[in-house]
Structure formats: C-alpha cells, structure tokens
Amino acid sequence: MLILSALALAQAAPQQGPMKTFGDWVVACDNVKRCEMTSLQPEGGDWSDDGWQMAVTRDAGPNGGWSIELIGEDAPKGVALKVEGAPADAIWRGDALTGAPAASLIAAMANGKAVVVRDGAGKAIGRISLTGSSASLRFIDAEQGRVGTVSAAVAKGAKPASAVPAAASLPVIASVRAAGTPVALSPALLNQLWTQSDCAENYEGESRPDVERHALGGGATLVLVPCGAGAYNFSTVPYVVKAGKVQVAAFDSSPGWTGDGPPMLVNAGFDAKTGEVGSYAKGRGIGDCGSAETYVWDGIRFRLTQARAMGECRGSINWLTVWRARAVAK
Template identity: 45%
Template sequence: MLALFLAADPATGTSQIYGDWAVACDNLKICEMTSLLVEQSEEELISASISRAPGPQGGFEVVVDSGKAAGSLALAIDGKTVARGVPKAGVVRFQGADAARIVAAMIDGSTLTLANASISLKGSSAALRFIDAGQGRAGTVTAAVAKGTRPAAGVPAGPATPRVAALRGGGKPAPISAALRAQMKKAAGCEETSETDPNELQAFALGGGATLALLPCGSGAYNINSVPFLVRGGKAVVADIDYSGDGSGEAPMLTNAWWDAKTSVLSTHAKGRGIGDCGESASFVWDGKAFHLIELRSMDECRGSTNWLRTWKAEPVYR
C-alpha cells in the first residue's frame, strides 16, 4: 500500500495503537477507539468500538458485534454483567448511563464478553486516556481515566466543522486522445504506466467544461494506482489535490480511486492487504480549481478491524 501524505492544510487529527485497541481523534475532537483481534486466540472473538463526542456534555457510545445472537444479551467485564442490550442489524448499541458504566468497568478489566464471545481489553485504558487528553478532559470530573477535580465546564467545546466550497459534476467527459494521454504519461513520471497497462484510463465530467482523468500508474493484487489530471480545452495538467499518495515524484497518486457522479465526491481506498483490515481512505470535493479533503480514515494495524478510524471531517457546501 502506498502511504499517504499531507501536502498542506488540512491539519488532520491523531491516532495511536495501544495493545489490542486502536484509537483516533479527528479535527473536530470526536474520538473513537476500536478493538483489534488477538492473534492465536482459541476463543470466539467479536469486535467493539467506543466513541465519545467532545465538550462538557460529550458522552460515550459503545457498539459491540452480536454475531447471530438474538434476544436480550448480557455484556460482562471479567464475568460480571455490566449492561444488557438487544441486537439490531448485528450489533448492540449502548448509550447514556449504560455506556458510561461499561467504560468505567473496562478501565481495570481484562476481558469483555457478549453472547459467549470475547474482546481483549489490553490497552483499552490507555486508549481512553488518549481520548481524555485529545478532548481536553484530563484533570476534570468528565475524564474516563485521567480524572481530576476540575468541573465539566473546563472541558473545551469541539471546534466548528470546516466548510468546503464544492461544485456538482455534470455533462460529458472530454475525449482523451492518444497524443494527450502520451503527454499525461510524461507529466506523471510514472514508469509503471505503459501502453499495455490493463487498467483503463477513467474520465469523469466535473462540469463547467472540466474533466477529471485518472491515469493508471501501476497496480497490485488489490490496489490500482492512478495519477489525477484536470483536462480543459484539450489540455491536461496534474490536478491540484490537498491530500494524496506519495506519488511518482512528479505527481500525486491516488489508490483505488473513483468518482461518484451522484454525490460529486472523489474517493480513494488504499488497502494494506486483501481482506481490507488496514489501510487509508479519503474523500474529496471539487471547487472548480482544486480537490479538497472532506473525510480521512485510516487503520494502521492489520488485525481484523474493518472499522477504519476518522481523523478528518469537513462539510461540503455545494454551489
């Protein structure tokens, strides 16, 4: 998988791995931690995630896989029932007092169980402390682990969601001639791109006479790389994009990129391995001049979690 790098703004949030848990806080100070599979475990394993909103009143939500289990299920920490819930769509959700009670019990616990399946709590206390610090809760009565005596009023509110101007795509994409493609290949500086590349160049109408062209730039078993170009008036230039792959040295790189004509969003999904339990995904909107990041998710550890954690969120404002 090609690692992604931040070319300029946006300033994304942070993430960390602690034991059997991954945790991240995004630019809005919304934090989430998710469990990772324990290697070589003989027990039936499930996964869980815990999220917390920022600000003095920000509470927890705990979501646990229920598999095929039905009815009222007991969630236990080290064998002691802490809460009960009924699964919907394969998960059990706990909020309010139930979620707070679960989190409090996790801090000194070692195993969480639901419907005879288990989750290791190794590292969960450190992940909760990471959230305390990321949301400015350390030393206040609202902290999960780093508790103090300062009142809830001392916890800062989450920042406002960044707003990104966006245009909706439309029309028909411009035709890409052989000569124009040859120029694009030279500008891309991508040695893997060849006339016999099995991956076709993709072209999408951005509206206003602009076309997004994704030039193939090498591929593997589960990742297809491409360099984004902006085509106007029969000319092509490397697209301006504020967050992208390492690139070829000459241009940015996108992995498994696609343009959704219904939402006018460009997305990427770079997988660290075939089952998709690690990697990085990003979504962008077009403002008429450049592509701007509106969401970024990642998972650094290839340990069974398909719940990639968000580190950036912006709101597109379509004109």
C-alpha cells in the same frame, strides 16, 4: 503573489488528528476532537476463536457522550456484554449503546480484563481483550480537555463538565457541483497522459486499460490514468483537463500512497451525485489496515472532506476517522 499563494495553500492544508496504539486497542481523534477507539485481535492470539470487536466513540465538548458498538459477523441481538474483572454488563440489541448504559460499561472497561460476549443461555461466544483500553480512554480524556473534570473516563477530577472546551465546528469547503459532459481525449492527448504519468511502462506488451473520465463541473474533467495493479489495489494518476489544458490534479492533502511522484489514487471512485472522489488503499487483502480519503473539487484543487486510517494489521475492519469537513456546493 506566487509566494503568497503558496503560503495560503500551505496554511489551508488539513491537519489530521492523532492516532495511537495501546496494547490491543487503537485510538484516534479527528480535527474537531471527536474520538474513536477500536479493539484489535491480540498479538499472538488465535484469530480463529472469534471475530468480535468493539468500537467506542465520544463526541467533543462538555456534553459529549459515549457510543459503543459491537462488531462481528451477523452480531446477534440480545447477547450480553459482561466485563471480566469489573461489575458491569449490558445487552446488545443491535443498536449502539448510548447514555447511562454506555457510560457504565466504559467505567468498567477502564479496570476490566476483557469483555465477554455471552448468548441467551449464558454461553461465552466471544472475548474482546481490554489490554490498552484504559490508556486509550485516558488519551481521549487528554485530547478532549477532560483531564481533571468529572466527565473524564479515567483522568477524573473535581472540575465540572463545563470546564471542558466546547466542540469546534467542522471546516466548510465550497465545492463545485459535478455537472456537464467529460471532454473527449484525442489520441495525441491520451499519449501525452500515458507518457507524462510514466504509467505506460506498467503495461508493456499488453493492452492498456481504459482511461476514466468524469465531469467535475465548470468545464473541468477528471481523468484517471491507470498506473498498475496488485492483488487488491488498483492505482491511478489523476489529471484535470480544462479548456484544452492538462495538469496533474492538485490536492490539499495527498491521497493513497503518494510518494515523490504525482498524486496516486488507489481503488479510485467518483460519485457523480455528490462530486466526491475517493481513494481506498488496503494494506492487505482482508482490508484490516490501510487508509481512505474522500475529496471534493473546489474549482482549483481537490479538498479533503474525510480521512480514515488503520495502521495496525490486526483484524480490525473499523478504520478510524482522523479528518472531517463539510462540503457545500457553490
């Protein structure tokens, strides 16, 4: 029975989608083949020039369409996006570009050198490198099964769009609705948690931070034991207390920077309304790389509902989604 249970847990582990870097772009697809790509600051470039980025998304399936967003500090409406080296442009009106305008811009991006952002007077106010965008679009074609079809962005062929595989449904997780009151922790139990987690050594000679408690529902309480902090990341070890018993929280996919020790949540957050537990680990202070996960409690372990990541520390605040699931309260 124990072997069967272990096998069941292993089979249920989320298989996050792939992520690749091509030149000045990063591309990723999630577990249901919804794909995203986002621009990076060119390596060795002058980051002081501007902070413009472009984000591109395509849904899976024969009818999966494009969505393009311009990312920048207070990106003004009405600016023109012109592809250098290809005859295409579009006007940014503050909402995502979709439909024919997006498809036209994508077709040009595959052969262009850069997207130039121009204000109403025609002055260039931003430049987004397209180095690697064609390879990223080809990657999406392959992941979504579009190679050789008329719906491909780069790897086009004569096959109809109906030859593209149908979009898969999101996995459904039966979650426990957060309810009740978190249990009180006796001094003895608190001592046990500090000792068992090996987190006490991070606060020798100083007062220990408060231990957070959150009611998970069904009589279970999530306990977050502080375990050290840096300039922009605060780590905690999660425990579940129920019926007087304490155990390290179980996850179907490890959060944060979990290594050989217990699971470690980074900059943890708990939403009592949704019952979601979040971990947000920044690779550096400006938040242009790292990983983030969101979980729900199913009564036994925490189940991954979303995972986002950015492996390149090159100015992108647009982390890409590599896993999604839909939580339904029991």
